Amino acid sequence: MKSQRHSAIRELLVKTTVTNQDELRRKLAGRGIHVTQATLSRDIRELKLLKGPTGYALPVLADGE
Amino acid sequence: MKSQRHSAIRELLVKTTVTNQDELRRKLAGRGIHVTQATLSRDIRELKLLKGPTGYALPVLADGE
DNA sequence: GATGAATAAAAATTCAAA
DNA sequence: TTTGAATTTTTATTCATC
Numbered sequence: 001m002k003s004q005r006h007s008a009i010r011e012l013l014v015k016t017t018v019t020n021q022d023e024l025r026r027k028l029a030g031r032g033i034h035v036t037q038a039t040l041s042r043d044i045r046e047l048k049l050l051k052g053p054t055g056y057a058l059p060v061l062a063d064g065e
Numbered sequence: 066m067k068s069q070r071h072s073a074i075r076e077l078l079v080k081t082t083v084t085n086q087d088e089l090r091r092k093l094a095g096r097g098i099h100v101t102q103a104t105l106s107r108d109i110r111e112l113k114l115l116k117g118p119t120g121y122a123l124p125v126l127a128d129g130e
Numbered sequence: 131g132a133t134g135a136a137t138a139a140a141a142a143t144t145c146a147a148a
Numbered sequence: 149t150t151t152g153a154a155t156t157t158t159t160a161t162t163c164a165t166c
Contacts, residue, residue: 002132020158036134041160045118051159052115052124059117067150085140101152106142116141 005033006047009040010058019055070098071112074105075123084120 008031009024018024021040028035048059073096074089083089086105093100113124 022158037159038135038161039133041158042132045160048118050115050117050122053110053113057115087140102141103143103153104151106140107150110142 002043005035006043008033009043009047009049013049013056013058017055024056067108070100071108073098074108074112074114078114078121078123082120089121 005028008028012018012024012027016027018027021037021044024040025035025037028040044056048061049056050059051057070093073093077083077089077092081092083092086102086109089105090100090102093105109121113126114121115124116122
């Protein structure tokens, strides 16, 4: 289910460093969530993640977002 | 000169939206600064730019950075 | 609508070379 | 030490399928 995967991604990002989508894929797989890179690319867009020098990060959201 | 190009990049980012490195390259070229994608990839790292849903953005820097 | 496989596009890196 | 050309790697998209 997508919403659970999104939650798992958020958690991973606050707890660990995620450098690229394949690393994210492997970390999710370690939690039993198996998806492909294409799906993670879409998730990253939907979650509005930022990619910076140290990897992916959660955005600061305005009220209501 | 790299430092001037970095300044130009910062200016472009606050004034315009830059979606990808080739667009950045073209906008810099419009200012007379001609470099390749490889150079811009390095600049982006050096400037610690973030890439988000709307394009590249300047980072919020801590004091002293 | 959500996903994967394949592909295209974008970005990072390597390897000269100045 | 900075850069470009070529290459590799990573990410986004397309095109089916469920």
